[in-house]
Amino acid sequence: MSLFGLAPATFALGALLLAGGLALLHLLRVRLRSVEVDTLLFFRLAGALQKPRVLPGRPARWFAFVLALLVALAAWLAMAEPRSGLQDASRFLVVEPDQQSGEARLEQVRSLALAGLGPRGAILAATLPPTLLLAAGEPANVLEARAAALQTTATALGERAAWQSIGDRRLAGDEVVWLGARPALAEFPVVHAPVARAPVGIVRGLRWQRAAGTGPSLLLQWEGDAVPVELRVGDTVTAAGVTKVGAGELLLGPVAVPANGAPLRCAIGTAAAFVVPWPTTTPLRVHVDPSLPVDLTIALASILEADEELVEAPEATAEVVVSAQDVPEDARPRLVLLAGHGGGARLAVNTAAAPVACSLRDRQPRDAGALPALPGARVWIADEAQGGALAAATSSTNRRIWIVDWLLRPRTHADVPLLLLTSLRALGDREASSMVALAGQPLAVPAAVPAALAAGALLPVDSVLPLHERTSAGLAIASPVAAISGSQPTLAAIGGDGSWVPWLLSLLVLLLAVDAMLFHRGRLP
Amino acid sequence: MTTATAAELFDPAFLRALEGLRILARSVPAGGRHAEQRSRARGQGQEFTDVRPYVAGDDFRTVDWHVFLRLDKVFVRLFLQDEDLPIYFLLDQSASMARGPALGNAPDRSVIARRAVAALAYVALNHMDRIAVFPFASEPLRPLPGTSGKNGFQRLLAYLAALPAQGSTSLVEALQQFATRRLRRGLCVLVTDGFDPRGAEAVQKAMSRVPHRLLVVRPVHAGEERPVHLRGELRAIDCESGEHVEVSVDDAMLDRYAKAYAEFAEAIATVAEQRGGGCLALRSDQPVVPQLATLFQNGVIQA
Numbered sequence: 124m125s126l127f128g129l130a131p132a133t134f135a136l137g138a139l140l141l142a143g144g145l146a147l148l149h150l151l152r153v154r155l156r157s158v159e160v161d162t163l164l165f166f167r168l169a170g171a172l173q174k175p176r177v178l179p180g181r182p183a184r185w186f187a188f189v190l191a192l193l194v195a196l197a198a199w200l201a202m203a204e205p206r207s208g209l210q211d212a213s214r215f216l217v218v219e220p221d222q223q224s225g226e227a228r229l230e231q232v233r234s235l236a237l238a239g240l241g242p243r244g245a246i247l248a249a250t251l252p253p254t255l256l257l258a259a260g261e262p263a264n265v266l267e268a269r270a271a272a273l274q275t276t277a278t279a280l281g282e283r284a285a286w287q288s289i290g291d292r293r294l295a296g297d298e299v300v301w302l303g304a305r306p307a308l309a310e311f312p313v314v315h316a317p318v319a320r321a322p323v324g325i326v327r328g329l330r331w332q333r334a335a336g337t338g339p340s341l342l343l344q345w346e347g348d349a350v351p352v353e354l355r356v357g358d359t360v361t362a363a364g365v366t367k368v369g370a371g372e373l374l375l376g377p378v379a380v381p382a383n384g385a386p387l388r389c390a391i392g393t394a395a396a397f398v399v400p401w402p403t404t405t406p407l408r409v410h411v412d413p414s415l416p417v418d419l420t421i422a423l424a425s426i427l428e429a430d431e432e433l434v435e436a437p438e439a440t441a442e443v444v445v446s447a448q449d450v451p452e453d454a455r456p457r458l459v460l461l462a463g464h465g466g467g468a469r470l471a472v473n474t475a476a477a478p479v480a481c482s483l484r485d486r487q488p489r490d491a492g493a494l495p496a497l498p499g500a501r502v503w504i505a506d507e508a509q510g511g512a513l514a515a516a517t518s519s520t521n522r523r524i525w526i527v528d529w530l531l532r533p534r535t536h537a538d539v540p541l542l543l544l545t546s547l548r549a550l551g552d553r554e555a556s557s558m559v560a561l562a563g564q565p566l567a568v569p570a571a572v573p574a575a576l577a578a579g580a581l582l583p584v585d586s587v588l589p590l591h592e593r594t595s596a597g598l599a600i601a602s603p604v605a606a607i608s609g610s611q612p613t614l615a616a617i618g619g620d621g622s623w624v625p626w627l628l629s630l631l632v633l634l635l636a637v638d639a640m641l642f643h644r645g646r647l648p
Numbered sequence: 649m650t651t652a653t654a655a656e657l658f659d660p661a662f663l664r665a666l667e668g669l670r671i672l673a674r675s676v677p678a679g680g681r682h683a684e685q686r687s688r689a690r691g692q693g694q695e696f697t698d699v700r701p702y703v704a705g706d707d708f709r710t711v712d713w714h715v716f717l718r719l720d721k722v723f724v725r726l727f728l729q730d731e732d733l734p735i736y737f738l739l740d741q742s743a744s745m746a747r748g749p750a751l752g753n754a755p756d757r758s759v760i761a762r763r764a765v766a767a768l769a770y771v772a773l774n775h776m777d778r779i780a781v782f783p784f785a786s787e788p789l790r791p792l793p794g795t796s797g798k799n800g801f802q803r804l805l806a807y808l809a810a811l812p813a814q815g816s817t818s819l820v821e822a823l824q825q826f827a828t829r830r831l832r833r834g835l836c837v838l839v840t841d842g843f844d845p846r847g848a849e850a851v852q853k854a855m856s857r858v859p860h861r862l863l864v865v866r867p868v869h870a871g872e873e874r875p876v877h878l879r880g881e882l883r884a885i886d887c888e889s890g891e892h893v894e895v896s897v898d899d900a901m902l903d904r905y906a907k908a909y910a911e912f913a914e915a916i917a918t919v920a921e922q923r924g925g926g927c928l929a930l931r932s933d934q935p936v937v938p939q940l941a942t943l944f945q946n947g948v949i950q951a
Contacts, residue, residue, distance in 0.1 A: 155883040155894055161744045161872070162817075162843035163886045166893055168908035169901060 129203040130292065141195045149188045190641075194634045201627040206242060213241030214298045217285045218248050218256065220273050232256070232270070232302060236263045243292050248273055251281035253288050260622075282308055329389075331402035339402045340376030341389070350392035354378060354399075356385050406434040407551035410441030414448075419460060426544050433547060443550045449523060456522035456550035458543070522550055662763070665937040666770050698726040732777045732796060734834030736860065737765045738826055739783040739811070743888045744843045746813035749869035750877050754932040757867035758813040761839040763936045764865045766808055768837055773801050778834075781807065784822035785815035816888040819844040823854035835925065836860035841867060845889070848915040855919045863925030863943070864916055870933045873913075874906040 129137070160166070218232055232246060240246070240259045246266065248254040254273055257266045286308070289299060331339045343352060345366040354362040354375050362375040378387065386398045411423045423445060427433045438444060445458045524546045699712055702722035710724040745758040769779045773796065781792035781804070792807045819840055826836070836858050844851050855862060871877075878884070878897045885892040895901065917927035930939050 155881055157883045157885060157892075158878060159887045160875075160878070160884045161747055161841070161887060162845070163884060163889075163891060163893055164843055164845055164847065165905050165908045165912070166884055166895055168847075168912075169904035 134199070134203045137199055138196055141199055142192055145188065145192050145195060149191075186641075190634065190638055194631060194638065197627050197631045197634060201624050201631065205623040205627070207623065211242050212296045212298065213244035213259065213294070214239070214300065215244055215289045215293060216240075216246040216300045216302060217253075217282065217289070218246060218302045219282070220248050220250060233263065233266060235300070236266055241297070243294070243297070245289070245292075247285045247288065249282035249285045251284055253281060253285040279308065329399070338377035338379050340374050340378065341399065343373040343375060345371055345373060351390075352392075353390045355388045355390065356381055361387070406432050407547065408436035408440055408442045409433050409547055409551075410436055410438040410444045412438075412444065412446035415445065415460060423543060426547070430544060430548075433544075433551075443547055445547070454522075458524050458526070458546050458550060460526050524550060662767070662937060663770060666767055666774075695728045696725060697728050699723040700726060733772070734794070734832045735768070735772045735777055735779045736826070736831065736834060736836045737769065737779065737781040738822060738836060738838045738840070739765055739781055740785070740817060740819065740822075740838075740840030740842075741783045741789060741811055741813045741815075742785045742817040742841075742843075743814050744817060744841055745867070747887060749871070749932060750875060751871065752933060754869065756813075757841055757869070757932060758811075760867040760930055760932045760936060761865070762808040762811065764839055764867070764930055764940060765837070766805060767937060767940050769804050770801055773798055773804075779804070780831075782822070782826060783811055784818065785813070786818050787815075788822060788825060817841075817844050820846055820850045820854040823851070823858055827854075827857045827859060831860075834860055835863060837863045837865060837925075838920075839865045839867070842912065842916050843888075845886075848912045852915050852919045855916075855923065858923065860923075861925045862920050862923030864920040864927040865940075866913070866916065866927065866929045868929045868931055870931060873909045874902050876902060878902075 214235065216232060216235055236246060236257050240257070242259055244259045245255060246257040248256055248270075250273065254269070256269045256273075257263065286299075293299065329344070330342050341354065341362070343366065345352075347366070349366055351365050352363065352373060352375060353360050356378075361378050364373045364375055366373050375389075380401055384401065387401060389397055389399045409423075409427060411420060411427075413420070415423070424435070427435050436442075441455070443456045443458065444450075444453065445460065447460055449457060449459045526543075526546065699715065700723065702711060702724050706724045710726075712723045712725045715721065715723045739761060741758060745761060746756050748754060748756040765781065769781075772779050776796060778794050778796040779792075779800070780794045783789040783791065789811070792804060795803060817840070819842065823838075838855070838858075842848075842851060842864075855864075875897075879902070881894075881896050883892050883894050897905075913929065920927035926943060928939065928943055930936065
């Protein structure tokens, strides 16, 4: 038998207090009932000198004392909720409350609750004081209501209090799981199920991107369950979000790059945390050919001034050149602004996640199959009215982007700076160029997912995730939720079994009935 | 103090039930008035007992002329003298007699006692016997002097109805004082609960000194021999003296209480039997007359 509702020490202390209190009550002088009688003669003859109990002295009514003690102890024991089989393994969950990732975390907790808490298990929120979200024996739907009412945020004190409250009821072999974005406190070792973990999601892409005038943002491409994702610099959460179920993207940021270069940690759910290298901050040297029209020159100058990662440079030292004509023998990346072409409606193709998409996604995508073939190039924008004339294209061999002049008219259009900026950053590898796609085709996701990661290996916490140029990281994220549910099938169902409370209550009723019967028969005073 | 009207104490049905009962003395000492009890004295009774020679002064009406014709000697016939039986009621009117039962609504002992006195007195007065009532509590109360004749019954009723019940029980003193009275031998009817604090032994001794036949009538309440309603821790206060004892009443205590009560009742009854009258425990929750009737065998008490 084990006690479920009270700690053994608390129970023992309470039982001692009850016994002591009852003994004291039986030793104390009783409140006498004054009764007028016909004569004291027979009381005297019957030996009326048998006095009621007095203090100090021994209880005159041992049987009454024992019966009252049994009743009190039975009630106290029922309050302690003794159960048999409580030594079986149980699971304790301590959840870090997080409003931003609440749904995802609640989903995890719900899964664990349904997997079973064992006879003594419980789910606590690391608030101060700890909030009980679900106890063994309670229906699982209580969890949602209590979690919804939880408004407080986690604190180290709350977590410590939660661990300490668990410590009283924890037995060897129990499992303690910490569900939080940050690691559990070091002084409270957390037991995890040492089993293989089923992957619940894969990072298909992880790359930096930057909008003009802002810090870098981390683009996460995710395939799997909805999980919370956080970016932390030290203990400060710089960005957070929740991924969507299935394939989806999550843009985290912009993030301010710290001057001291402190590492940026990315935590995906409760399973993976790793360090993300900061993006390259070397300015891209851009040369603007003076032969360009004046208005375009002004526009480019303003772009170079606004984006701190772009600086104007002489042609000799430039990494990217902007000119009106292509120079095939120059291998450097080049933005060619062609003049005098076009005149039809502008058209956008698959702009998902491309920086330029914000200005062009209201256009209808069209079939680009009629465009003339350009070896090694990818059509970006086409002109339908010109019968398939090339409007803009990228070349995978010579690192070129052509933009026809009519796309830049009028010069004051909001799309123009973005289009130019996007082109420059793409040519300078300051942007992920993999988002550029063929017209009408779905976004091509890099399939460079390492086999070992895809097989389900968990990325060690605080490992460094290498972000290679123009490549996407492949990372399998596993969840302890599925792991525990699959690895601990012997855990008892929620609530445990063998509760003694009904039997104790029956005993209590029986004792009270005996008490009443004895009282009516005059066996008890 | 408890008083009651005569109508409350007695009703016509009560009196009718007493018709036909009689207290018959085994012998009546001489010196009484002419009545219906046979005495040892020779006189003008109805029952022939002997003859003796005529002496001067004898009543000629008693001369047995048949004997004179046969023997030529004058004899007179002798008859037993019919006299009255003096009946003395020693009535306890202490405070304990004024207490009703702990449970139920039966009348108190005083009412029962006075009904018993009235009933027995009615029987006596119906047969020309003489009664007197000596009530007592802590000390003797004003007695009802000797009364005879049916007319005396109304006086008795008024007297009984006005009797208060108060004070402590001084049964021993009352018996001792009664024993010292120079009264014609008769029947003493002691109506009391017997709760004298000096105990049964003192009461026994005092009863044995009463120079009359002694009939004891004890008004009792149902269950008083084992007061189960007193279970628990209590301060028992004597209703007469105000003294108290602290007592823990449980089953064992009740057993001892019942045993003491039974021994007390037995002691009283034993003395009453020895004194030739008997003892009757008169239950307050039952009609008085049927219980009194058990004292009468074929309608007669042999006193």
